[in-house]
Amino acid sequence: MSHTVAHVLPPLHGCVVLVVDATTGVGRRVASQLCALGAAVAVVGAGHPGRGDDAATNAAFLCKELAGIGLVALPYQADVERPESFAALTGQIAADLGPVTASVVVVPGGSGGEELAPSFRVLSGVVAASLPAGAEHVEVDMRSDGPSLEKAAQAVVERLVRLHETWRAPSG
Template sequence: MPFAGPHPPAPLDGCIVLVVDATTGAGRIVTARLCAAGAAVAVVGAGHPGRGDDAATKAAFLCKELADIDRVALPYRTDIDDLDMVRELPAQIASDLGPVSASVVVIPSGPGTDRLAERFRAASRVIAAALPEGARHIELASDTAAGAGQDEELVRRVVEQLLSGADCPPDALPSAGPPVTAH
């Protein structure tokens, strides 16, 4: 017999999570999993040199896909080289959705990405400093050369870290101190 009553709250109900580089690869998987766990996700497309796509458009399309399955996600865009723009993300998201409970920044890795990864790490540090007190910050280094299996494992660990302190709003999430890097 199907469950007829109200659905029990999802473990991340009330959490607002900012995910940078959320439109492809591990970032897209993290976004989908967090939404499935009940979080409202700020889907941040990260524009950067060498990327032959429109990050803002990809973020909007992903949010539309998630809305079609009753998930809460809003699209945002930032330029990782414009640290002032990056610094404003948590405040912008707070005005749209509420205080950010956690952030996940996907750091590119693999052959030839050292300089790009350092720029993402700089943006990650700026975001971490701009988060409300008590909000979690996670860096996710995804090796695109390793394939989807490794990304799935990294994503599982990130979601578990957030679920381990899933009482949202941000003052209820235990602070991770310096950024946690999932490898």
């Protein structure tokens, strides 16, 4: 007697998602959840001037942590103060992981975030313009009057899962 085991693909299998400001807060939660749901995630740590950390190192550590549990994430570097540095990311990511199907840019809020927000909105526009046709772009605004980290991350993940389901749906 032969048994066939059905293999169910994770909901975001085949998606490549670029997440900017992915090493802390909502960006980290989004990147981790997307990976857990089967997406290959391009992690960009966006150095915040005055924060005293190394965004590239933080991105590498997050990717190592995710790889340690069998998930796919690669670190990338771009300079928030040079938004044009983000234009080449989608090509680099496509060469490494495949075409980018979605991007998420977290616009910081809260303490110190208000002066960074305009720069992040500009780089968000650069990222959106560099995406291949049909790719989804999500900008998450974390102003103090916005949603909590958990709610913001969950909303982004749910949106991308719904979109991916429509992309995968057979056309009839």
